[in-house]
Amino acid sequence: MTDTPETHVATLVAAPGSDLLSDALIARVAQALPAAGASRRLDPAIAVDITFRPAIEDAADPDPRVMAKRVHVALDGLPVDVIVQRLADRRKRLFLADMDSTMIGQECIDELADFVGLKDKVATITERAMRGEIAFEPALRERVALLAGLDVGVVDRIIAERITLTPGGGTLLATMRANGAYTCLVSGGFTLFTDKIAETLGFHENRANRLITEAGRLSGTVEEPILGREAKLATLQELREKLGLAAHEVVAIGDGANDLAMLGEAGLGVAFRAKPAVAAAAHARLDHADLTALLFAQGYHSDEFTRRAD
Template sequence: MSLPSVLTLIADRKAGPLKPEAIDVARSLVKGKAPIVLSDGEAVDIPCPTPGPGSASAATIRATLAPYQTDALLLKTRGRRKAVLVADMDSTIVTGETLDEMAALLGIGEQVAAITRASMNGEIDFETSIEQRVALLAGHPASVLEEVWKTVTLTEGARELVCTMRKHNARTALVSGGFTWFTQKVAELCGFDENYGNSLEIVDGKITGRLDAPVLGPDAKLSHLESLTAERGVQLKAALTTGDGANDIPMLANAGLGLAFHAKPNVKKIIGTQINFANLRAHLFAQGYKAADFVAD
């Protein structure tokens, strides 16, 4: 009979393979059984009993494994595989911040990036920040969107995450505070079922500095999560969400598995399930998938 909990270890492949010493340390912390290899040199599951009084906390385990550049996720065995995926776009599914990159090309990069940082760190609310940033784009040619698109790069593991979950009948959605101009293209590139974002108003080939519709912020991200799970006929605990910024916190906190992916410090203070070293493949290992199960189309 399987144990009720599992400690999943995932190494940053670019920094080297998962070290046997890290596995031994982890097993001792959770009184774990022999590791189950999910990906040779990259990820293992360590079955373990439910943590009790005096057990190492998830935060302690994470800190202990950090010097090995290895992520550690202490999860329940039951219900690991999720039926819904809701992912942020910028600095999550793609490596950069598309709005910041637009601004850089237009020569207003630092002004916009400063507002982005304040928003992602929770210093100003998202709706105010997006309105301020979009206003700075007013009058500039919409052709800058095409220029930025040429530089957009998917985060390693993005297609594998989306395509593997879809193969196993999960519903997948890209829900971003960025622009629908980008979310539509990224969703198609990754294979997401659907996408949502903010609609940038463009008139006569120029950015007006306004949005076409209400702002898609943190509350809207949570609403999309709730709608998607309801439509799929499952509870929130059957959903996986991922993101890096303050506007992702509500959806991360309310999903069955919310993963703070290379997240901002204020996000990591609130969300304890974190991927700080590995790529997006970690989201599949967290659900118990083996690398042999992954697909990318």
């Protein structure tokens, strides 16, 4: 225990239904952190805070990824996510989220391509773009061109039959909104999907690309300019300025290379089940927990959640 106030916090979050965070494990993790204070359970089973004060050799504000690695060593391979940040900066007032493979479990363009028998081809391009191996904008134009002639009506069918919401998303949105935060779904996908997904989850607004249609069918083109990496960053900056917020009051989450600039600009940028380059660059990563981990990261106790079905 330390006699001086702790300035940072490591939040440990396991997957719902797991029983990993024993008192013994928490004590072991605390020993890996400099000048650790008392631990606090944010949920009886799956979430705990451990406060600490960085050692002189760690600098006053150490790299959260370096400190998280220390914790992961103490966890010895257990499937527990770790978010490290300053205590004073953890509660957020603006939330931005990617949609595909983040707030939902699918890539919508890949599901559209399935209706023209090209899912495998399009999915390969999608994967390369999300890994940052090819530029997002030309990759999107190439994939959209393959959809020419597709009936727009398949969108409703895809949403009803194939799209699954990521667990915890509804509760995350409801809780943040109940506590005064502004929320925006910002996607490199399409408004044909984001309009409905954002309404279902409870986002204040959504921004995405617009597919051009002709007589109820996709033309194979997308409205320019394409909303990609730089547009996501610009959205964050615009909303932060509009709401008069400081940088630390923003949290963003995403999984692909086109999210990197947005995640880097946020006070807390979180990689969700992310591609390797994204996971390595983000402030924190979620590989095991559901989306309510973002609430635990802000210091909410599970009793404070505004519960909503996903």
